[in-house]
Amino acid sequence: MTAAPPTGTANRSGFTADRPPHSITKTMPQYLDALAAAHPERVAMQEKRYGIWQPMSWALYRERVRDFAHGLVTLGVTRGDIVAVLGDNRPEWLIAELACQSLGASVVGIYPTSLGSELTHILHTAGARVVVAEDQEQVDKLLRLHAELGADSILEHIVFYDPHGLEQYTDEILLDFTDVEDAGRAWAAENPGWLDEQIAAGHPDDLAVICTTSGTTSKPKLAELSHANLLSMAEHLTSIDPIVAKDRYVSILPFAWIGEQMLAVACGLYCGLTISFPEDATTQKADLREIGPDVMFAPPRIWESMLSEVQVRIDEAGPIKRAIFGWGYDITDRLASKRTSGRRLSGWDRFIGSIADAVATRPVREQLGLTRIKRCYTGGAPLGPDVFQFFHAIGVNLKQIYGQTEICGIAVVHRDDGVSYTSVGEPLPGTELQFGDKQEIMLRSSSVFRGYHLNDAATAETVTPQGWLHTGDAGYLDEAGHLVVVDRLKDVVTAADGTMYSHAFIENKLKFSPYIEESVVFAGTGVTDPEAVDAEHPMCAIVTLDPATVSAWAEHQKLSFTTYTDLASKPEVYELIAEEIARANEDLTATIRIRRFVLLHKQFDPDDDEITRTRKVRRSVIAERYGSIIEALASEVDEVTISAAITYQDGSVVERSIPLRIFDLESYTVPAGRGRRKVWSGRQ
Template sequence: MSAANETAPSAGGFVADRPAHGITHTMPQLLERLAAQRPDQIALQEKRYGIWMPMTWKVYRERVRDFAHGLAGLGVQRGDVVAVLGDNRPEWLIAELAAQSLGAAVVGIYPTSIGTELTHVLAVSRARVVVAEDQEQVDKLLAMDAESADGVLVEHIVFYDPHGLEQYDHPMLREFTAVEDAGREYAKGRDGWLDDEIARSEPESLAVICTTSGTTSKPKLAELSHANLLSMADRLTEVDPIDASFRYVSTLPFAWIGEQMLAVACSLHTGFTVSFPEDSSTQRADLREIGPDVMFAPPRIWESLLSEVQVRIDESGPLKRAIFGWGYDVMDRAATVRAEGKKPGAGLKLAAGIADLVATRPIREQLGLTRIKRCYTGGAPLGPDVFQFFHSIGVNLKQIYGQTEICGIAVLHRDDAVSFASVGEPLPGTEIQFGDKQEIMLRSSAVFRGYHRNDDATGEAVTRQGWLHTGDAGYLDDNGQLIVVDRLKDVVFADDGTMYSHAFIENKLKFSPYVEEAVVFSGTGLDVPEAADADAAMCAIITVDPATVGAWAEHNRISFTTYTDLASKPEVYDLVAEEIATANEGLMERIRVNRFVLLHKQFDPDDDEITRTRKVRRNVIGERYAPIITALAEGQEELTMESTVTYQDGTVAQRSLPLRIFDLTGYSLPAGRVRRKVWSGRK
């Protein structure tokens, strides 16, 4: 591992000068091996009509081969790209492995994608075949007009949920099972042909194209090879052993590198079972039923699980609350000792065993985390308080750090060194050093091949020596663990050289169960940190969590109708003011939030305000809410926003909404206020 003050290599064109990865196979080749070694073991299972429907490795392989022959019949060839648009189903993975069996690649599209977001991926990838889930996705594809779909080459749409499509008669449409049937016909007289195609593929062949987060522009398409993905899986399981007995529940979009990382690469690398919930509304229940051994989720999932705990405990009786409070305090002390690299003493260990039995184990059972052995969070920073909460209830949660361009993971906590403020240490075979302004730079065999049809962007991202510019600022702490400050473009440097991040402050605010999103800024430099005034008051635009704030309002007999009405209540402003004041206590004085406003609406990915993975697009917020930002920076007491409201019948109306600005200067917490417990929404 390179020293923190080492100068980074200069940027330039990319050459594949990387450490040897030792990967000698592709993912379809691994599928062939697993089907031969354990044909009758369960590879995938999907819940349908309340019943888990298993698929063995043998059947999985047969369906992949049938669909691969079917794709070949549709004209898919080596070097092509097949797009997949839909929610997580076995058919998604069958399509992916089938395309790869032919030497083609797959590009995933988020099922919520619409308009130019959809056509951009299709145009850049030049996909001629799209595998779509259901009527909703098919309708979006058929509705693309010639003007908006410039460059789109789609010829065939294959759907795997026929409900509602029975009467559709369009020459591009084909049912998934019909393509499999056609594949079996295509295979006749071509004995050994597909085996040869699978054998021809090399580990360095293109396997998957994943879209980047695209917080400031249209997403780029990152090319990942079989070797990239499988070397990442090999290094991850070297640190955290995972075997075929593990169970994993697939809930995150396959278009995201995080799900490709575990549900695809790690599953094929180790042979564990992947389970698919019946519906998004049953995910929590299905998670509890399966009891996964390994889990990966972004911070918003862990935050929502904590909110669920808070609601449940707040609704329980005084005795249960008291027992849990005692048990949590004991477990928290034990978790703190372990986080310091020590072992709890005999007395604390005994007390923790009792506390776990009567208090925290029932919580893990409710969350479906009783059997969990490996669980990770990534994609965005997780607040240290949330992090510690899960360790205090006996969940060995670890932060990972990476990005799409390095297969999602490059840095990981070790079991005996989980620091709530860091993201851990580099995986084996991963090098790290720091460039200008402490930019984190990484190098390993998992670094991507480049951006699809975008050589200029590839040259900017990867140096000639194979170093990946992450675009993040950070440093190593005294224990050699990586501290990520924020995106380099979002880091602010104070006059004394202190480096701080708005994201760190935002995460402190979002730890409150009442705060859904927070956008923090100083001066008017929201999307241009260079314009931020380090001496100006820190301000925040807040959106409240409608579930927890709504429950709090009902408990306190505060009536409301809509989200806008709820967010405008003086009582809600006072509630959030207390939460922000509490968060300020843990911040340096110069970066404490002084003024805030409760936004009249939630941030919405369909409005481009946040990405599909819920990362805030600061440039969009800065432009759209410029009057609010100016009013906060100037210390105004209120302002009026013009809002367009579209009703269900399609009618549109303009509304003038008064917004109050709350000034925390001189604010002090109410006398006698008891600090809210981390596990409770009550004061």
Template sequence: MSDVRGDTFPQLLAGLAATRGDDVAMQEKQYGIWQPLTWSEYERRVHDTAHGLAALGISRGEIIAVLGDNRPEWLIAELAAQSMGIAVVGIYPTSIGEELRHILTTSRARIVVAEDQEQVDKLLRLLEEETPNDAEPLRIERIVYYDPHGLEQYRDQVLMEFTELEELGRGRAAEHPGWFHEQITAGSADDIAVICTTSGTTSRPKLAELSHRNLLAMADHLTSIDPIDRKDRYVSFLPFAWIGEQMLAVACGLSRGLTISFPEDSSTQRSDMREIGPDVMFSPPRIWESMLSEVQVRIDEAGWLKRRVFGWGYSIGDTVAEMRVSGRKPGPLLSATHALADAVSTRPVRDQLGLTRIRRCYTGGAPMGPDVFRFFHAIGVNLKQIYGQTEICGIAVVHRDDDVPFNTVGTPIPGTDMRISDDGEVMLRSDSVFRGYHRQPEETAKIVDADGWLHTGDAGYLDDNDHLVIIDRAKDVLTASDGTRYSSAFIENKLKFSPYVEEAVVFPPEDSADGMTAMVIIDPATVGSWAENERLSYTTYTDLAGKPEVQELIAEEASRANEDLQEGIRVRRFVLLHKQLDPDDDEITRTRKVRRNVIADRYGDIIAALARADDRVDVRSRITYQDGSSTERVLELGIFDLTTYSVPEGRGRRPVWSGRR
């Protein structure tokens, strides 16, 4: 099929199969062994699957859904559907209940490709439930699963194994030679390639239609400043339902011929990354923050000599990184010292994280603290911030190499126009602006104007070097008593830089002179490690969060964060929540963004108690035991007043790379 154009993903695959058929396109680790799939084998399986989908009666213009973790079958199903002019809506594997129903009914998908027994059970349960009066009925006619483990005894007629679908396709292909080539050739750059869900922080997620043209324009513009080579390797472990993974693994992967590797399991992800040694990587801030937390825990558990050596190496790396991100070069002596420090100190840490071969990596989707950036640059990782939205294929602005101010998100990529409106809203325009929200033209008209400008809803400004600085969602930007504009997210990030804080939600005061209050969720791994070191016993997360010693620990971290904040926006009081925020409870999105309206409603009593400066607040919590029984408990949460607290005299600052003082 070397005669086809390269306007769509399937056309690019056809070209790669024709010119690099024996090269490895993707590989998956199974039972400890990497199983490769060449470009020609990839195309053959897409060919068979496309015929199989046609045999099931699905045709151009429809939508199929894919639900599950990253596996080769996800991409095979995606490319097979796209070969026929069928769009693919990805669903996060953690989605359940109403969220799952909403996506399936809105997309009107008749076929769902699901990973395993867990996902199949969720779908079968939905099909058995009565349709709510105000909801559309589900239209699912077939569930195709690609991991048969545990499904051997299922006899539901709606189920089909992925290998059975491929076999069905091979039979149809024998009767329709040339059909697959005709379908690919008929594909257009303006066909819908994927439908990605928006974050849904304030309402149900919307379904954003992204065309092949949108995604491939983004890939071309990004790689024009950050080239990706056909020999580069990429480890795919973030959900394909997320625009970030579609952006790099699929759009950049197919347009540049990347080899995609799939870890065997979430528990082996880090070791599998070390084996592959990816050249490029894109992850949201929570991944980088968890990496830093892991380093902090491991260094805190190390002996004094290792800690001292790492501290020396880190300080050298930090000095060199500070110079490089501002475009300066270290002198010969500093370069030589840095080479030694890297060999004995920071390179082993990169190796443990699987980042030894990384040339550049990105973070996006949410703001990340400058100190996290500083840490990774100090250990030799070229981490850069990107800014974008699902509606513009995930990226519009990015840092350039050797120009990475930690408090900005960079400058626009080629082909992207940007302007700041009179009221401070960031507006973007490029070939990557999406086609619109699926079946919601009125919502599309609200966000894309007649001139093609995407109204992001984010407030921002340009600094003296024309770098974009994002403040927060425009509706969430607040004004302090002295007139300073600020965002709750900025203060939350200051708190979250602490290795002991997993999440924080900050609430503005009713009286502008009263200061901020916060609900803090501790990190169970790092706080648990700290508690063990302090010989502090505990049983559950709730027990750990309720310890007075843990309150004192977080109080010191919050006080340190306050030092860099203006007086009017410092945190005055906080409470340690008795549980972690959970996407299944709608408290955070699947991409870990806080749903503030849910928090305000669910924890209204806590928020009110913080505002009143109470000493404590009672909350009701339902506990479910392993045998299925449950009981409701009343928990007393203490409120810590930081206005009367001071860091113990002589207590030194905690290094960036350590949880110890």
């Protein structure tokens, strides 16, 4: 974990820090040129349209990037400018990104679900005069924003790449993506060789992409990442987890998120990875099975969703199939534990394991589209040990990563022979790790970002002059030298008996249940500044259900319901969640066990600012919006009534009073004779 002597680097706004040197000598457009020259006919990416995969070779990819880059010049984009991209993952997203970088400009990605003030904040902070938008939905948002801001709007051009529904739009600032490419070809014919000069002038330390931070407590900051930041991360990751050109990757996460920039873009260009784009959100699972990716990255909610799907299917199977799967799973689970701890398998292990895999776990991998997986990653939030263990038991090499946008998404990862279900692994080669005050995790590598865009003060608070990144997370090294992340430093709390804990730790314990989608835990009457837990201030929780698994459970129980609100109010569902929380409490010390909970009448929604676009809970919003529920939970009442606005399909809004039951676990006991639920089953 020791780096070579540091060298000084600076971002555009003047922040300087000493950082470990990098060995990257090319920019991402230069990598694209090299791939197109070496493998012109090899498939760079493919998109499914109308049920058919449409391939794009490296040569065609490069050609379209060059055409769009020339087209951007006709729109006034020059070196140092920032172009915004708003929409779902499509080849045009990457074409626009590489085109901007070819000019010496950069892109800021915006989540397709972003609205109003969030859009305004990002566009104006970045100074983006040109926005590349996906479709009519995104164009409508931008046009509405442009009209509302009037003279204060900085938008000059909106370039859309899905024209459906936009045929009758006549706004002067609208341009079709293909029209910009056509204009680019015409401009290139009059200026031969100009773009080659711009690409050659690119430097690895130039700004490549801006990714927004999660913004759980304030408006998101704009983190500047250079070509060298991203490509050195790819270099270090692939030195321990090799990726080859024939490997496939299915792009299902927003390019605005650092996770997708990390693997699909940086590793994709560094290794020549083939990127596949599903037709739409409804076909993702089928398309994933059809492609069978070799490498995959997904946040915990994706893996939890996959496990929920398996649970539903197995619970619907007959008793013989369930028995066979249980037998095979027990064997493969035992062998996975040996393998991940670095122990060798005996001949008998391999023989019986191959039989168990054939009859039990391989069919599950095939259904999930994970048959060809060499390795896959999860990050962004902790993944439950049971979920982690399940995927290793069915033969999926899943590994936890740890990192932040400010260090290109990944700095610590498990090694193949050293996977621990409770840690996040060891630092990447070239990454230094140390602990600061209160056990704060601090990292240093060539992947540490350039700084926050136009925010030197925040940058100076985050990166020391010596190049160390303050992560804001508390952690420690376990006996194996693996990093264990406790939680955000500000969220680590001390209970009345001296027990150190974090709300996120308890919340994740609850979310390990397949029936619980989100939970917000607090002690006493405060969420953001909790007091020590005691008898007068019990640990309480606001819980939202996972609709898919709870609905399947309700149907199996022959329990009728209409809406999510109706389902969440059922006494039987309360009993189901009470048992799940009681099981989670068994793994917690007495002072921090959940004593009272309520099932919220709705799911948390990013459009309501209750969670971020990456599904991190905004605790301050929850504390303010559901203050009456929090007060009721902290008192002795057994019910609270809230007022909620219901919006119907015709656009009408009605205020309704909704009574919510408060469940007290103090006198609750798990029904006698009921053992722990198997991780692969939703049945109690």
